[in-house]
Amino acid sequence: MGVLKCLHDVNLEVKSDRAKLMYSSFVPEILKFDACKIHVSESCIRYYLSLFRLMDMEACYNGLLAYDSDFSSLMRLLITPCNSGVERRHAASPSVIVIGGGFAGIAAARALHDASFQVVLLESRDRIGGRVHTDNSLGFPVDLGASWLHGVCKENPLAPVIGRLGLPLYRTSGENSVLYDHDLESYALFDMDGHQVPQDLVKNVGETFESILKETDSVRQEYSEDMSISRAISIVFERRPEFSGIYAEWKVGLLQMLILSHSKAGIRQVFLFSPHHFIPDFMKNTLLVFHRKQEFKEVLLPGGHGLMVRGYLPVINTLAKGLDIRLNHRVTKIMRRSNGVKVTVEDGRTFFADATVVAVPLGVLKSNSIKFEPRLPGWKEAAIAELGVGIENKIVLHFENVFWPKVEFLGVVAETSYRCSYFLNLHKATGHSVLVYMPAGQLARDIEKMSDEAAANFAFIQLKKILPDASAPINYLVSHWGADVNSLGSYSYDAVGKPHDLYERLRIPVDNLFFAGEATSVDYPGSVHGAYSTGLMAAEDCRMRVLERYGELDLFQPVMGEETPVSIPLLISRM
Numbered sequence: 001m002g003v004l005k006c007l008h009d010v011n012l013e014v015k016s017d018r019a020k021l022m023y024s025s026f027v028p029e030i031l032k033f034d035a036c037k038i039h040v041s042e043s044c045i046r047y048y049l050s051l052f053r054l055m056d057m058e059a060c061y062n063g064l065l066a067y068d069s070d071f072s073s074l075m076r077l078l079i080t081p082c083n084s085g086v087e088r089r090h091a092a093s094p095s096v097i098v099i100g101g102g103f104a105g106i107a108a109a110r111a112l113h114d115a116s117f118q119v120v121l122l123e124s125r126d127r128i129g130g131r132v133h134t135d136n137s138l139g140f141p142v143d144l145g146a147s148w149l150h151g152v153c154k155e156n157p158l159a160p161v162i163g164r165l166g167l168p169l170y171r172t173s174g175e176n177s178v179l180y181d182h183d184l185e186s187y188a189l190f191d192m193d194g195h196q197v198p199q200d201l202v203k204n205v206g207e208t209f210e211s212i213l214k215e216t217d218s219v220r221q222e223y224s225e226d227m228s229i230s231r232a233i234s235i236v237f238e239r240r241p242e243f244s245g246i247y248a249e250w251k252v253g254l255l256q257m258l259i260l261s262h263s264k265a266g267i268r269q270v271f272l273f274s275p276h277h278f279i280p281d282f283m284k285n286t287l288l289v290f291h292r293k294q295e296f297k298e299v300l301l302p303g304g305h306g307l308m309v310r311g312y313l314p315v316i317n318t319l320a321k322g323l324d325i326r327l328n329h330r331v332t333k334i335m336r337r338s339n340g341v342k343v344t345v346e347d348g349r350t351f352f353a354d355a356t357v358v359a360v361p362l363g364v365l366k367s368n369s370i371k372f373e374p375r376l377p378g379w380k381e382a383a384i385a386e387l388g389v390g391i392e393n394k395i396v397l398h399f400e401n402v403f404w405p406k407v408e409f410l411g412v413v414a415e416t417s418y419r420c421s422y423f424l425n426l427h428k429a430t431g432h433s434v435l436v437y438m439p440a441g442q443l444a445r446d447i448e449k450m451s452d453e454a455a456a457n458f459a460f461i462q463l464k465k466i467l468p469d470a471s472a473p474i475n476y477l478v479s480h481w482g483a484d485v486n487s488l489g490s491y492s493y494d495a496v497g498k499p500h501d502l503y504e505r506l507r508i509p510v511d512n513l514f515f516a517g518e519a520t521s522v523d524y525p526g527s528v529h530g531a532y533s534t535g536l537m538a539a540e541d542c543r544m545r546v547l548e549r550y551g552e553l554d555l556f557q558p559v560m561g562e563e564t565p566v567s568i569p570l571l572i573s574r575m
């Protein structure tokens with residue numbers, strides 16, 4: 001009762017038309033004013049509580065108070081003013097807690113907010129974006145996580161927002177490139193002694209590699225069982241002895257490099273994240289996936305690959321505008337009940353809602369740092385366990401001036417993947433004197449054990465191998481996607497011999513829990529646009545589920561699809 005009294009005493013500023021409408025049933029005069037302050041009465045509270053379908057006042061009060069210890073948030077839950085510009089047609093909306101503020105979570109929260117849901121987003125870090133992290137500490141934007149838009153085309157779900165923001169992209173490769181995000185001619189490759197590999201040899205090995213890949217596609221069609229890529233390539237070598245010349249001299253290293261670079265393609269990071277090395281080890285039974293019955297190009301959007309010149313931050317900030325986002329809220333427990341979901345954060349505070357969208361990384365789900373009560377069904381737990389998580393990191397080296405060749409990619413070729421390394425030249429795309437070293441797999445894991453200074457030094461030593469006169473960097477940034485408790489990995493991947501439906505199983509809702517994130521994307525896992533689409537999908541599933549249940553389906557805006565956004569062409573260039 002003390003609390004209801006307390007609610008009595010609260011002065012609320014009523015500014016929006018929606019809030020006015022809500023109160024007009026109690027205070028009809030309110031409609032005459034543009035803005036006013038009112039006292040919230042007990043009957044008013046009862047009315048809203050009934051709309052929340054929680055008729056027991058005391059339980060309701062306890063529940064609502066527990067919703068957030070911050071009293072103003074409690075009031076915000078009860079009386080949410082209209083602030084999105086989308087017409088609201090109902091006084092009390094279903095509520096949703098979105099967990100994770102990466103592209104998937106923000107997309108889900110945005111869509112549900114725009115569909116008139118009450119949305120609270122809980123994010124464990126002190127920033128949003130997740131594996132999209134544009135750092136500005138060097139005085140200009142550098143992406144420590146995702147930096148490419150894979151598929152510069154209007155079919156890309158992110159194209160409307162990037163186009164509307166007028167953000168420039170820098171094309172690093174076309175869609176038919178043998179490599180994933182770089183054209184072959186934009187490389188300068190060196191051996192371990194610092195000798196540059198002649199360009200015609202790079203081209204020659206590149207063409208052979210392309211033929212080998214084509215052949216592996218035929219092999220894939222012939223076999224019904226799963227097969228590692230390494231096995232498929234070894235079958236190609238058996239059938240086509242002419243390819244074996246590729247083993248000569250540093251061609252091995254070159255092929256190694258091509259595989260390494262290619263590995264993010266449709267068949268993706270599987271090479272990168274193999275716990276084994278590739279050639280000559282790649283003949284061994286490496287844990288690579290080859291079970292998708294589609295050509296790898298089909299899982300890529302058309303249009304080639306464009307670097308986000310100003311970073312991804314403006315995109316995520318735009319999508320997050322106006323959302324109720326609670327930073328530094330690490331979720332530790334999710335309890336689902338027939339009438340809703342209770343979510344607990346690290347400091348013990350609890351939040352209640354009709355449903356939850358879980359958009360945390362697969363690595364976090366695997367770590368069991370979030371307890372589900374009751375436990376998730378076995379098929380879901382198995383999908384979490386069986387999908388793999390790999391690591392790629394970025395070591396950003398900022399130099400006083402540019403002393404390297406005017407190419408987009410500088411590579412060190414070596415006989416094992418572990419010793420291969422490469423640098424992305426950001427100067428070409430952005431004008432800043434920056435090289436980004438990108439270790440992956442075991443090398444990335446080992447580097448994560450070093451201090452940032454030692455990691456930057458390691459990258460610089462690799463650079464000195466190919467450019468002995470390189471001057472030391474003036475600044476550096478180092479990512480730790482594998483060790484960071486908020487990500488525990490960089491990308492998901494599927495492994496040989498595991499069921500084919502793991503991504504789909506990870507996506508499928510469990511009662512009022514909806515799942516989003518790159519690892520739930522059947523079509524585009526491991527990408528920003530994939531994560532974004534899964535957020536929209538989870539939001540739509542959630543909207544249908546919650547509203548079907550409450551029988552108010554016609555009252556709310558659809559999450560996606562009805563309004564076709566004006567298509568603004570993407571701004572892509574190449575110097």
Ligand SMILES: Cc1cc2nc3c(=O)[nH]c(=O)nc-3n(C[C@H](O)[C@H](O)[C@H](O)COP(=O)(O)OP(=O)(O)OC[C@H]3O[C@@H](n4cnc5c(N)ncnc54)[C@H](O)[C@@H]3O)c2cc1C
Nearest residue numbers: 100102103104124130131146147148331517518527528531
């Ligand atoms: C180095 C690197 C380079 C990449 N390059 C590209 C690229 O060029 N192009 C591309 O398309 N993709 C790229 N990717 C992949 C892309 O970044 C991801 O696929 C995408 O950003 C994942 O988005 P998400 O929302 O699924 O997950 P995340 O972005 O990881 O978001 C999950 C969120 O959940 C939060 N969280 C974790 N635990 C909790 C908890 N307990 N409670 C509350 N919140 C929690 C995290 O802090 C995070 O904000 C790259 C990734 C990496 C690591």
